[in-house]
Amino acid sequence: MKRPTGVAAVGYGATPYYRRGQSPHAERKLLLMAIDEAATMAGIDAAEIDGFVSYGADLEDGPRLTGPLGTKELRWSSLVWGGGGGGSSAAIAQAEAAILSGQAETVVVYRATAESTSGRLSSAVIQGVFGIQYRAHGIDSPAQALGLRTQRILANGVPPSALRAIARASYFHAGNTPHAVGRDVDLTDELYEGSRRIVDPIRLYDSSRENDAAAAIIFTSAERAADLTEKPIHLLASAYGAQGPRWGELDENHEPYTASSQASAARRMWDRTGLGPDDVDAVQLYVNFTGPPVSALVDLGFCTVEDAGEVLTYENLVAPTGALPINTSGGDLAEGFLHGMGNAVEAVRLLRGESYNPVPDAKVCLVSGGPISELSSVSLFGTEPLG
């Protein structure tokens, strides 16, 4: 059999973002509904899905889903190992690997979390990461560890206005997105500056908040995608990993301390596609807090530490007029937090012309997964395959 030449997304599905602990459905049911929605969009029977990939602390492995989906043949089931939300686009990379190698044909990438099944997401994602070198001193939350790194980002010269612009652009886009949890918040400079302090230097509006939700994207070969849908969204590249000189689970001793760990993945992505930051029409950034996405944008080549204040302005980051629209659904801060899965869904949604914040003539959208994680990832989507 001929090997596929490319991979494309043929459907996505997402449940509402419920307040954490408030989902009326159990976690697996949420996920099944999201997968069904994606399958309907793709025009396939959900039983045809033969591969399952997730990341982070997801509990819903493939064999848990094959029963209720009536899976005809299970050919792939994998979880990205390490990195928490940094694995969000790595899951897409594993789907790509499965399809291009011929191991599987129709692979769903997903993330599901409901407190009634898997407990607090913030607890699940840090299980085992914050050892006693943290906890003996009262540090046991992502906000505190990312606070340490954000403080250092600011000390390096990134102005606080860059972080504020990321928050304001996210909430602006949420305002146009009916399902966004932050749709009713008009985030002015004053509201942002006056908001509750969580962990200095992180304010309330710098922080994502956990939701109960599930989301899924179905991938298949570009050849089969062309038969299934008039709007296949091509996966131009995906990559994951980390780059040092010292990177990993190192109790805040990694170097460079404020890097996103996406630099090497980004380099491989640009090398593979021949594209660069100038070719990207919108970026869906992982924003657990507003500091890490600044590091991602630096490592991805959209700005430098020195000019971050000039590039990362509210006007520049909002669709349809900004030069660098980010998080067009409101993203992790304001659409809802599903460990970054919503960002990949929005990339596909945007390129299909279905975003509530359309970017005129958008052809290429970048997804950045979980920067400043022990392992991080990127994926690049396009309306056309690479020439």
Added chain:
Amino acid sequence: MANERDEVHPFEGRVDFPYWDGLGRDELLVQRCTGCARWSWPADWRCPRCGSYDLGWEPVEPRGVVYSWVRTHLAFVPAYAELVPYVNVLVELPGADGARLMGLFTGPEEGLEVGSVVTGTFQAPSARTLDLSVLTWSLEVAAA
């Protein structure tokens, strides 16, 4: 609870046991390779530079530079709830090639910033510190 990277039972089997044990004797010990003298932090079983498994421990002065810091306003850690808001520092140890330790900051905060010089104080174990001896850190008082 899921296993932490260095979890070993009994506790004495952990790779960083000499560190905690040293703090109990008011001594700050940092791991250092016996083969190539590379400082190794966090502690681990193998030297990434020379490949040696022969890693020793050397005393280091509990004095360093604030590499970063945070002030926690919410009770993320129940045992620390009554201290909210409290400050943590990430301290770089010049005496151990820049190894960085986390710790609770105590005392006057005026002047605390990235780059401040801090000194450590050995603290006895408590329920708050998971029954471990720890260092807390304060701004170094400038000589009069």
